[in-house]
Amino acid sequence: MALPDEPRPTVVPSCPLPAKICDVVRSERPRSCCGMAMAGFRTAKYQLPEWHRRNAGVCYEALATSEEAERGRAQSKHLVKHAAASAQRAQEYSKSTLGQRLGDVQFWRMELQKEVMELDAETNLLAAQKLRLERALDATEVPYAVVIDNLECRERRQPPDLVIDEVEKQLLKEADLIRDIRDLLKRTIIQATTQIRSNRIQKENCELDWSDKVETCDIDDKCVGYCADSADVQFHPGSVKFEENASTPKSWAQLSHDNISRAEQEKLASAQLRSLINNIIHDASEDLRMQRAAGNEAFDNRCRQLDDAKLCLEQHLEQILKDIGEEEANIMNLKKAIGDKEVYLKVAHTRLYDRSFRPNIELCRDEPQFRLVSEVEELTVFLEALKRKLMESEQNLKNLEETRMKLEKEIAVKANSIFIDRQKCMSNRVRYPVDLEVASYKQ
Structure with a gap:
């Protein structure tokens, strides 16, 4: 930098200033008057x-x-x-620049710290939702086991009650629904696990950036505090050069901006996934509740049908038992009637036989003979009719007995079906969770 001219002091010389100090003209020296005798004293x-x-x-x-x-x-x-x-x-300008830079670093540090805390809170919320999914998945094991047990129990029904009725259709539909819900819950758990991992990775990136910002704040704050009177300042000749891996202010700010932007994206994705989990658990709970109600209604209707059928069969059985008793009495009457008619027939036959021994002309076809023959014919006809009726009655009794056995078997089948549906299946469905959404909150 050029210095301004200052007034110079005036110096007055005390003697004349020659042009040159040693400007001596040897030729102007006075010649020696003493001759050669004084030559040695005047040389040089x-x-x-x-x-x-x-x-x-x-x-x-x-x-x-x-x-x-x-x-x-x-x-x-x-x-x-x-x-x-x-x-x-x-130094003041550098200090001001360092202060401004320190303010920028502190701003990004606070933003990163905020993102780290929000990401951590969001990750905890998502982890809680993931735990709800796992509990809901565990809660579906009992309904699925109940449905499978119902289907297996109903396989032990006896023909002709071993039918594909509305109950079996609803149970199969319920089993498919629970399997679909379990698959959906498992896929959502995997998605939540992946999102939690992404949240934590981005949180680590923000924490690393935040840690660098904290260290930089300490360094710059220490640098702001340096002054000429500081005891720990010294020369560092190599510090004036720029590092090859040094960033620019634009790239420096862009890194923190990108970290915060990715953190915001992860938070948004996590919040959306939490909302989706809520909807999934709620919808699954509603679908399962409605299907359970449909299954229970089908069981109630089927049990009423079985009760009505069993009651009808029991009424028929009661009538058949009454008919069997009456038919047995009728057979006894027929047998007694046949026995009675056989006695009369024996009397008529004996009379005819004895009269066949009448001697000579006495062996006459008289009126008694015709009457006895007519009586035998008449009794024979009645006996044949009674015997046919007895055979019919005995066949009817056999049919009644077979019907009784069929009715008793049918009643036993219906009782077995009622026992399976009401005692085995419906009583087992009491263990069914009331609400899958409530079960997801239970410890």
């Missing part, structure tokens, strides 16, 4: 004017040197003052 000696000129030159040189030194001291004083002011301004 100066004349008086030369001596005066030399003294004047030395004085001038000393005066010029003094003047130059004085001018240099004035310039040095001005330079020192200017350098001190410039160094102070430069």
Whole structure:
């Protein structure tokens, strides 16, 4: 930097200033008057004017040197003052720049810290939702086991009740629904696990950036505190060069901006997944509740049908048992009637037989003979009719007995079906969770 000109002091020389200090003209020396005898004393000696000129030159040189030194001291004083002011301004500007930079670093540090805390809170919320999914998945094991047990129990129904009725259709539909819900819950658990991993990875990235910002804040805050009176300042010649891997302010800010942007994206995705989990658990609970109600209604209807069928069969059985008793009494009456008619027939046959021994002309076809023959024919017809009726009655009794056995078997089948549906299946469905959404909150 050029220094301003200062007024120079006026110096008055005390002796004349020659053009040159040693400008001696040897030819102007006075000739010796003593001749050769004094030649040795005058060799290489100066004349008086030369001596005066030399003294004047030395004085001038000393005066010029003094003047130059004085001018240099004035310039040095001005330079020192200017350098001190410039160094102070430069240090204050550097301190202000460091302060601004420290403010920027603290801003990004606070933003990153906020993102880390929000990501951690969001991850905890998502982990809680994932736990709800796992509990809901565990809660579906009992309904699925109940449905499978119902289907297996109903396989032990006896024909003809071993039918594909509405209950079996609803149970199969319920089993498919529970399997679909379990698959959906498992896929959602995997999705939640992946999202939690992404949240934690982005949280680690933000934490690393935040940690660098904290360390940088400490360094820059320490640098702001340095001054000329600090005891721990020293020369570091190699520190003035830029590092090859040094970032630019734009890339530096872009990194934190990208980390925060990715954190916001992960938080948004996590929040959306939490909302989806809520909807999945709620919808699955509603579907399962409605299907359970449909299954229970089908069981109730089927049990009523079985009760009605069993009651109808029991009424028929009661009538059949009554018919069997009456038919047995009828058979006994027929047998007694046949026995009675056989006695009458024996009497008629005996009469005819005995009268066949009438001698000679007495063996006459008289009226008694015709009447006995007619009686035998009449009794034979009645006996044949009674025997046919007895056979019919015995066949009817056999049919009634077979019907009784069929009815009793059918009643037993219906009782077995009722026992399976009401006692085995419906009582087992009491263990069914009331609400899958409530079960997801239970410990």
